[in-house]
Amino acid sequence: MSDRARREWMTGVGFVTPAAAVVLLFSVGAIAYSFWVSLHNWDILIPAHPFVGLHNYSDVLFDKDTIFWIALGNTFYYVTLLVPSVIVTAFLLSLLAYKAPYGQGFFKAAFFLPSITPVVVISLIWMWLYRFDGPVNMGLGLVYAGVSPIARLAGLSTPALPNWLTNTSTAMPAIVVMSAWQAAGYYSVIFLAGLSEIPREFYEAAHVDGAGALKSLLYITLPLLRNTFIFVSVMLVIGGFQVFTQVYIMTRGGPGTSTEVMTSAIFKKAFQSYGGMGTASAMAWLLFAVVFVFVFAYMRIVKSRRIYD
Amino acid sequence: MGRTFASIVKWAAAAAVAAFLVFGWVTLTRGAAGHGKVVLRIWDWWNPAGNAKLGRFFDKVKGDFEASHPNIEIRYQFIPLGPQYIQKLMSAFAAGDPPDAFQCSIIWATDLYDRGVIRDLNDFLAESTDVRPDRFYPLCSAYTSRDGHVFGIPTSMDAYALIINTKMAREAGLDPSPYAIDSWDTFLEYAQRLTIRDETGRVTRAGFLVSAVPERFSGILPWMAADGKAFLTDDLRSTNATGPAGLKAMQFLYDLLHKHNVSFPPGGETQELSLFEQGKAAMILGGTWNGYHISENAPDLEYVMTSLPPGPDSEKRATITWANMMMVPKNSRHPRETWEYLRYYGGLQASIDMLEILYRNSARLDLYDTPQWKAQVAAHPYLKMVPEIAASGAMYPYKRFEEVNDAFKPYYQMAILGSMPVEEAMKEGNAKAERILAGSWADELLRKEKASEALPEAVR
Numbered sequence: 001m002s003d004r005a006r007r008e009w010m011t012g013v014g015f016v017t018p019a020a021a022v023v024l025l026f027s028v029g030a031i032a033y034s035f036w037v038s039l040h041n042w043d044i045l046i047p048a049h050p051f052v053g054l055h056n057y058s059d060v061l062f063d064k065d066t067i068f069w070i071a072l073g074n075t076f077y078y079v080t081l082l083v084p085s086v087i088v089t090a091f092l093l094s095l096l097a098y099k100a101p102y103g104q105g106f107f108k109a110a111f112f113l114p115s116i117t118p119v120v121v122i123s124l125i126w127m128w129l130y131r132f133d134g135p136v137n138m139g140l141g142l143v144y145a146g147v148s149p150i151a152r153l154a155g156l157s158t159p160a161l162p163n164w165l166t167n168t169s170t171a172m173p174a175i176v177v178m179s180a181w182q183a184a185g186y187y188s189v190i191f192l193a194g195l196s197e198i199p200r201e202f203y204e205a206a207h208v209d210g211a212g213a214l215k216s217l218l219y220i221t222l223p224l225l226r227n228t229f230i231f232v233s234v235m236l237v238i239g240g241f242q243v244f245t246q247v248y249i250m251t252r253g254g255p256g257t258s259t260e261v262m263t264s265a266i267f268k269k270a271f272q273s274y275g276g277m278g279t280a281s282a283m284a285w286l287l288f289a290v291v292f293v294f295v296f297a298y299m300r301i302v303k304s305r306r307i308y309d
Numbered sequence: 310m311g312r313t314f315a316s317i318v319k320w321a322a323a324a325a326v327a328a329f330l331v332f333g334w335v336t337l338t339r340g341a342a343g344h345g346k347v348v349l350r351i352w353d354w355w356n357p358a359g360n361a362k363l364g365r366f367f368d369k370v371k372g373d374f375e376a377s378h379p380n381i382e383i384r385y386q387f388i389p390l391g392p393q394y395i396q397k398l399m400s401a402f403a404a405g406d407p408p409d410a411f412q413c414s415i416i417w418a419t420d421l422y423d424r425g426v427i428r429d430l431n432d433f434l435a436e437s438t439d440v441r442p443d444r445f446y447p448l449c450s451a452y453t454s455r456d457g458h459v460f461g462i463p464t465s466m467d468a469y470a471l472i473i474n475t476k477m478a479r480e481a482g483l484d485p486s487p488y489a490i491d492s493w494d495t496f497l498e499y500a501q502r503l504t505i506r507d508e509t510g511r512v513t514r515a516g517f518l519v520s521a522v523p524e525r526f527s528g529i530l531p532w533m534a535a536d537g538k539a540f541l542t543d544d545l546r547s548t549n550a551t552g553p554a555g556l557k558a559m560q561f562l563y564d565l566l567h568k569h570n571v572s573f574p575p576g577g578e579t580q581e582l583s584l585f586e587q588g589k590a591a592m593i594l595g596g597t598w599n600g601y602h603i604s605e606n607a608p609d610l611e612y613v614m615t616s617l618p619p620g621p622d623s624e625k626r627a628t629i630t631w632a633n634m635m636m637v638p639k640n641s642r643h644p645r646e647t648w649e650y651l652r653y654y655g656g657l658q659a660s661i662d663m664l665e666i667l668y669r670n671s672a673r674l675d676l677y678d679t680p681q682w683k684a685q686v687a688a689h690p691y692l693k694m695v696p697e698i699a700a701s702g703a704m705y706p707y708k709r710f711e712e713v714n715d716a717f718k719p720y721y722q723m724a725i726l727g728s729m730p731v732e733e734a735m736k737e738g739n740a741k742a743e744r745i746l747a748g749s750w751a752d753e754l755l756r757k758e759k760a761s762e763a764l765p766e767a768v769r
Contacts, residue, residue: 011319014319015319018322018326041750041751043424043751044399044400044402044403045399045402045403045421045424045425045426046424046425046751046754046755048754050750050754065716065741065744131576131580132573132574132576133573133589160511161511163574163575163576166521166574166575166576166722166726167574167726168723168726168728252524253719254718254719254722255521255719255722255723255726255728256719256720256722256723256726256728256729257719260719267392268392268711268715271392271395271396271399272392272395272711272712272714272715273711273712273715274420274424274709274712274749274751275749275750275751
């Protein structure tokens with residue numbers, strides 16, 4: 001290695017070292033440490049940490065009081081509702097903004113605004129919206145008032161107004177609606193970037209060949225946004241599995257256990273249960289395994305590739 | 310050019326790191342020295358952000374204390390109440406850098422003490438009489454001590470209370486005096502007569518708001534107490550949820566909501582208070598501390614606070630009472646100065662300040678004989694009942710509360726919402742709570758350590 005090359009190498013190492021040290025210490029180190037913790041009974045206030053091997057993992061998976069399976073099921077439910085909701089909404093928003101003759105910048109900013117607002121603030125606002133006497137039910141009440149004469153004629157009664165966050169059936173969908181509203185703007189900007197990458201010539205050629213708007217959408221826009229869809233869906237799945245703040249603020253996992261998700265269960269086990277840090281770490285590793293397998297399998301199925309070279 | 314730029318960046322980065330380190334060192338050492346004064350770091354969840362009166366209260370306490378102790382400087386750090394408070398506290402303990410003193414809820418106090426991170430205050434108490442346990446409500450000792458070892462100095466005295474809009478009661482032809490509701494049947498009659506519904510039968514004004522607070526299962530506790538039972542058994546190893554008191558209380562709440570239709574759908578604690586303040590609910594289960602909020606938000610509201618009427622198996626009114634406390638970590642850097650602060654904060658003058666600024670009652674018995682108390686009762690009539698409510702209380706289920714709450718609350722909520730039959734829900738919730746109360750590996754370890762400490766050194 002020449003002196004110049006060595007100097008350049010040293011300079012490169014010098015630049016990388018601080019960031020690498022931080023990542024190693026606070027990410028890799030912390031992750032490895034959490035695995036170590038998961039193999040022990042661990043109370044952060046007690047110096048002794050008896051080694052228990054995989055006992056915490058078996059507890060999480062098989063103990064009769066375990067919340068793991070309920071939380072995992074709820075998390076899957078959340079992800080299953082969230083991913084298509086956000087993708088459809090974000091894609092439609094991006095199409096609207098893309099086709100808008102004026103004010104694209106305004107639409108982009110308006111769509112993006114919720115994603116830069118803290119989730120805590122948004123959660124509090126939506127809690128108010130969802131109150132039994134809140135704006136959502138006021139709007140629904142007006143709809144009911146409009147349709148109730150017709151319903152009465154048909155011999156039907158209008159259902160009671162739901163109490164969104166204290167009903168086991170509606171609490172999770174209510175959280176999903178809020179999360180989708182918040183996330184859609186961000187992902188619409190990503191879709192917009194994908195749309196702007198599609199050459200205009202494709203549409204012009206299709207138009208000359210007699211393709212309408214629907215065919216252009218089906219045969220040009222959607223295929224050429226394939227990689228964007230894959231990216232968005234993977235990011236949403238990963239983010240969905242990590243949902244915490246809105247659940248913590250809006251329902252604390254209730255009513256019952258209807259909105260208890262993996263992260264909230266891990267948090268409770270770690271910080272609201274004395275001696276539960278080992279079990280919580282085991283739950284976190286199991287969550288990691290689930291997300292890893294899920295995303296890995298998904299990526300194998302929908303491989304990223306170039307369309308219409 | 311490129312090399313020059315890289316060199317500049319490297320030096321700039323090095324300078325920034327050095328400046329950061331120097332700044333950190335200066336800040337830390339300044340915090341410790343405090344211009345020659347001892348700096349005490351005090352944590353509390355009574356957060357003055359957005360509440361000017363709390364700010365005034367803490368300014369007054371700090372000002373008065375520092376004036377009488379010129380060698381000490383108080384620095385408050387406010388952390389919202391909830392799991393984040395104990396999480397931050399435990400992290401601070403684990404890092405070996407806890408505050409010098411902190412307000413501690415009864416739901417964490419004994420568990421922290423059992424873990425050996427809290428200072429025993431007996432030696433200090435032997436020197437001074439002004440904050441001895443007998444200066445406070447007798448119930449406080451159960452929360453602030455263990456086997457004769459005192460680990461906390463009580464601050465405010467809190468209790469769940471039935472809060473009744475007296476104007477609405479009068480308008481409905483009901484007696485609004487605090488003892489008029491003398492049984493659960495009378496309570497039901499009041500709730501029914503105070504409820505207003507529209508033509509479709511929908512409740513537009515709740516006679517009573519049934520509680521299903523998202524954070525806790527506390528809605529059932531005072532009703533059980535009113536029927537003669539605390540939630541936890543006396544040995545703290547089981548619950549009374551599946552006993553007659555638990556089942557009757559749960560069924561009563563369920564019936565109020567579903568059978569008698571006197572309530573809006575259950576919401577959060579804050580929601581209930583705001584509905585009461587807005588006049589949308591005639592009665593709520595609140596707390597003695599709510600008087601402050603009502604005075605702030607709805608000063609013209611006419612209301613009374615009272616304990617809960619006796620249940621079918623009881624003859625006396627009751628509720629749940631507790632006193633949160635100030636505690637000192639075992640490795641507090643300035644225990645002597647911290648104790649001076651605790652003496653002041655738990656003393657009569659701070660109690661009077663709390664009363665005059667926040668309209669809150671303290672756990673000190675001598676407060677109720679002061680002219681300031683009488684003046685405040687005249688200004689805020691709801692205070693008149695507060696000493697009696699506080700004295701009528703059963704114990705809060707403080708033992709491993711967070712875990713028991715996580716285990717029991719889902720069943721409480723499912724029972725109250727009708728997703729699960731009451732008896733089955735109580736049985737399931739009780740079974741889970743019992744397994745927690747039976748103790749964990751950590752409790753076993755601590756027991757062994759304690760037994761080992763009792764042995765002579767040579768044997769150990």
